[in-house]
Amino acid sequence: MAITNKIGAPVTGDDFFGREQELVNAHRYLDGRQSLLLSAPRRIGKSSLAKRLIHDKISEGWKCIYIDLQGIATKEAFLRKLIESFTGVGLLDRAGSKARDFIDATFNAVKGVSLGDLKLDLNSRGQTESLFYRLSEMFDHENNTLIVVDELPLFLGKLMDDDGKNRDDVEFLLNWFRSIRQHENSGIRWLFCGSVGLRNFTNHYCMSQSINDLVDFELGELPEAEAKGLLKALAQSYNLSMDDALVDETLNMLQWPIPYFIQLLIDRLISKIYDPENMPVRLDDVVKAIDELSKSDYFITWTERLDEYRDLEDLARSVLDNLSLAESGLSKEKLLQIAMKGQDPAVVDEVKKKLTKVLEMLEHDGYIMRSVEYRKFRSPLLCKWWKYKFID
DSSP, rough: OOOOOOOSSSSOOOGGGOOHHHHHHHHHHHHTTEEEEOOOTTTSSSHHHHHHHHHHHTTTOEEEEEEEEEOOOHHHHHHHHHHHHHTTTTGGGTHHHHHHHHHHHEEEEEEEEOOSSBBBSSSHHHHHHHHHHHHHHTOOOSEEEEEEESEEEEHHHSSSSSSSHHHHHHHHHHHHHHHTTTTTTOEEEEEEESOOHHHHHHHHTTTTTGGGTTTEEOSOOOOOHHHHHHHHHHHHHHHHHHHHHHHHHHHHHSSSSSSSHHHHHHHHHHHHHTTTTSSSOOOOHHHHHHHHHSSSSSSSHHHHHGGGGGGGGGHHHHHHHHHHTTOOOHHHHHHHHHHHHHHHHHGGHHHHHHHHHHHHHHHTTTTTETTTTEEEEOOOOHHHHHHHTTTO
């Protein structure tokens, strides 16, 4: 069956392609009563994999919940979002009338209908935290359940203000999740994912102990065979003629074969080749498509997400600026020299520490990679876009 080219949106059903080994491993962990932290750069297919896992587990008789926290900005709105999601699949049914009374009382306390800025009519932080603890006591731990929480670090980043006043709230919520996961013989498994890395977030704010029970589940680029298969399947769906040699050359030019980049390229080829049945795709077509993509706005989220680096944002942007000018990469020592330009030599140790953290974050988030002793952009396409956007 032909698959459709869906750019940016999670793919489901017959449009989900590959990830066979990742699915096997994820099911193995979940069946072993372990919760997962889906660690992967943005646009690599985290939400698609999570929704496929939900589909599979529902077919096995599990209760499954998908909670998207994008647009949620307060802990009160977060609480309501959780209650709506949990009651939707009966996760709180075990508590019976106690749960219903709690839910009714909570919703009656909420003013307004928008989830983004809701406030519960509470007088203290203690009362709000008490609601969370009461909620955690009502979970049904007896049945196999998968709860996917998407964009948790994005929500926590919004909750955390610049002066750190809300740090206690953020740490409380992370530890609240951990306390639920620590319930003995719980049938509930969790999967946390998002466009901003939770590991990066907790490390930055020295809260890594709150997620040290999660299994890091990495999702990388497509294996070579799956990348070729996806490119060929999408081309065939839209009658694009690409021989094996051109498929290999195309993937060599992309270097980082993630579904999103392949989908973008196919979309560009579709829009340029008007008579695909009589016009086979040429190498020049692929080169032009990549060049056009490097001047598009498809990658704007890669610069917007750097806002989440907070006090390290300027250093991160400086690293990327300089790497975009050095396609073969730069050593950490050279990047330190650049970061130290115009600064007092006495602060070199502090700057080196910050640079180390920035490089780790940029590598985890898919911006850069290590090549022997050098760092360079992971994707030549992203490198070209960054240079065009911020340097040229």
